[in-house]
Amino acid sequence: MKNKLLVLSLGCMIAQSVSGQDNSPPNQPYTATLPGTTVSFRMVPVPAGTFNWGSPVSEKGRNEDEGPHQQVKIGAFWMSAHEVTFDEYDVYADAEKDKTPIPDGMTRPSPPYIDLTLGMGKQGGYPANSMSQYGALSYCRWLYVKTGIFYRLPTEAEWEYACRAGATTPYPFGKDSANLKQYAWYAGNSGGKYHKVGELQPNAWGLYDMLGNVAEWTLDQYDVHYLEQAPDTDPWKQPTSKTPRSIKGGHYQDDASHLRSAARLKSDPDWNRRDPQIPKSKWWNADAPFIGFRIIRPVKQPTKEEAEQFFADVLDKYIGSR
Numbered sequence: 001m002k003n004k005l006l007v008l009s010l011g012c013m014i015a016q017s018v019s020g021q022d023n024s025p026p027n028q029p030y031t032a033t034l035p036g037t038t039v040s041f042r043m044v045p046v047p048a049g050t051f052n053w054g055s056p057v058s059e060k061g062r063n064e065d066e067g068p069h070q071q072v073k074i075g076a077f078w079m080s081a082h083e084v085t086f087d088e089y090d091v092y093a094d095a096e097k098d099k100t101p102i103p104d105g106m107t108r109p110s111p112p113y114i115d116l117t118l119g120m121g122k123q124g125g126y127p128a129n130s131m132s133q134y135g136a137l138s139y140c141r142w143l144y145v146k147t148g149i150f151y152r153l154p155t156e157a158e159w160e161y162a163c164r165a166g167a168t169t170p171y172p173f174g175k176d177s178a179n180l181k182q183y184a185w186y187a188g189n190s191g192g193k194y195h196k197v198g199e200l201q202p203n204a205w206g207l208y209d210m211l212g213n214v215a216e217w218t219l220d221q222y223d224v225h226y227l228e229q230a231p232d233t234d235p236w237k238q239p240t241s242k243t244p245r246s247i248k249g250g251h252y253q254d255d256a257s258h259l260r261s262a263a264r265l266k267s268d269p270d271w272n273r274r275d276p277q278i279p280k281s282k283w284w285n286a287d288a289p290f291i292g293f294r295i296i297r298p299v300k301q302p303t304k305e306e307a308e309q310f311f312a313d314v315l316d317k318y319i320g321s322r
Contacts, residue, residue, distance in 0.1 A: 026078050026299055029206065034091050035146050036100050041088055043078040043297060044206045050074070051161045052168060053235075054227050054262050059170055061257030065224045065264050073233045074161045078297040079154065082127075082197035082208040083216065084139065086117075089128035092142045106142060109135055109283035113276060118193075118289050125196035127209070127292040133217045133245045133267065134315060135283045136293040141311045143295070150307050151295045153219040155236045156226075156264070158296060159248045163211070163261045165204035170260040172203040172210070177256035184212030186259055190252035194289070211259040214292035215251040219314070222246040222266035242318045243267050251290035282319060 026045030033040045050073050055066040091097045093109045102108060109131070116130035131139075133153070140151045154162065169175045173183055181189040182201050190212070198208040220226070220237040222244040230237070239245065244266035250259035257263070271288040275281045285291060302310060 026076055029081070030078070032147065032149075034088065034143075036098070037091055039087050039091055041084070042081040044081045046077050046079050046158075046162045046205060046296075048074060048076040049161070049166075051164055051166075053157055053160060053230075055170070055260065059260070059262070061170075061260060062262070063264070065227070066262045067227055070227065070230075071232065072157055072161075072230070072235055074158055075234055076299045077154075077158065078299075079158075079162050079207060080294040080296070081202070081206060083214060083292045083294045084128050084136075085197055086122045086126055086128045087124070089131070089139055090123075092139050100146075102142070106138070106145070109138075110277060110281070112284055112286075114274070114286055116284065116286065116289060120193040120289065121196070125198070127194055127197055127214045129194065129214050129289050129292045130285050131291075131293070132272070132281075132283060132285050133293075134318065136217045137311070137315050138282070139293075140295060141315065144307060144311075149297060150301045151297050152310075153217055153293060154296045155234070156218045156220045156246050156248060157230070157235045159216065159218050160261055162205065162207060163203065163249070165207070167204070167261070170262070172261060177259075180211070180256050180259060184209065184250070184259055185252045186212040186250060187253055187255050192253070194252045209249075211249055211261075212254070213252055214249075214290055215247045215254075215265055216249045217291065217293040218246045218248055220246040222264070239314060239318070243269055247291060253290055280319075 029042060029044045031040050031042045050071050052069055053072045054069045055062045056069045095108060136153060140153065143151045163172060165172050171180065173179055180186060185195045194213050202208045203210055221239040223237055226237050247265040247267060250263060271285040272278055274286040275284060
């Protein structure tokens with residue numbers, strides 16, 4: 001019974017609150033600065049609502065893991081306006097850039113052993129990439145400890161809801177993939193590399209690069225049949241093994257069909273094949289410069305104890321596992 005209650009608690013934690021914080025629905029964007037730095041990030045409000053998750057069988061390029069097409073309810077949250085950049089991520093990852101002591105019980109990523117950017121660019125607004133989902137979530141925990149505000153990865157459903165921004169078409173801007181070049185860096189216009197965030201047009205809710213540039217980690221375990229089983233309110237496929245995990249958005253090497261809002265990608269252990277620290281490595285994907293992440297801030301935040309339990313279950317549980 002205790003284990004069952006813990007699972008229920010973690011599921012509900014997607015919508016729990018931190019004592020003393022304002023839990024009113026988000027209606028304004030805000031900009032936050034990483035403590036002790038001049039590096040900032042912008043958060044955009046995403047209202048609560050319902051949407052049709054997945055894709056209809058008639059959608060061109062559809063894959064079987066995108067259905068059945070169904071309506072789900074999503075709670076309100078803020079989402080970062082663009083993918084987390086190296087300017088932000090390296091404050092956590094690089095001890096020379098974070099002048100304050102790292103919190104007890106946390107470590108920094110191991111130094112990279114190759115140029116993970118492959119020469120495509122790092123500082124000055126380029127998306128952070130090549131971290132494992134473990135690394136992305138560790139950044140969220142570090143940010144929570146630093147700011148007192150709980151940030152995490154979006155669930156698959158939250159990500160797709162935010163990406164669509166009210167649209168029911170394959171892309172947030174409509175059906176015609178010829179317009180994709182105005183909104184996304186992909187195989188048709190990227191020149192084979194990722195680009196600085198926020199250079200193209202945002203979706204209707206002010207979110208940049210939801211499609212293309214680098215694909216984005218979500219909070220979910222990947223399951224080809226998940227949409228068949230998912231609940232209709234704030235669904236989350238809680239991880240039960242290290243891989244595979246779900247990724248959304250497509251990337252700069254993908255064709256247009258992989259950038260549809262409903263398209264799904266799963267993580268591949270081969271991305272870690274050159275990591276000399278396997279099997280105990282926590283941090284780096286040496287062969288995944290096309291994977292990054294963005295963060296969300298739930299309106300209703302977890303208590304300190306719930307947040308610590310969350311990170312224990314999605315992070316600490318998988319240290320050293322395959």
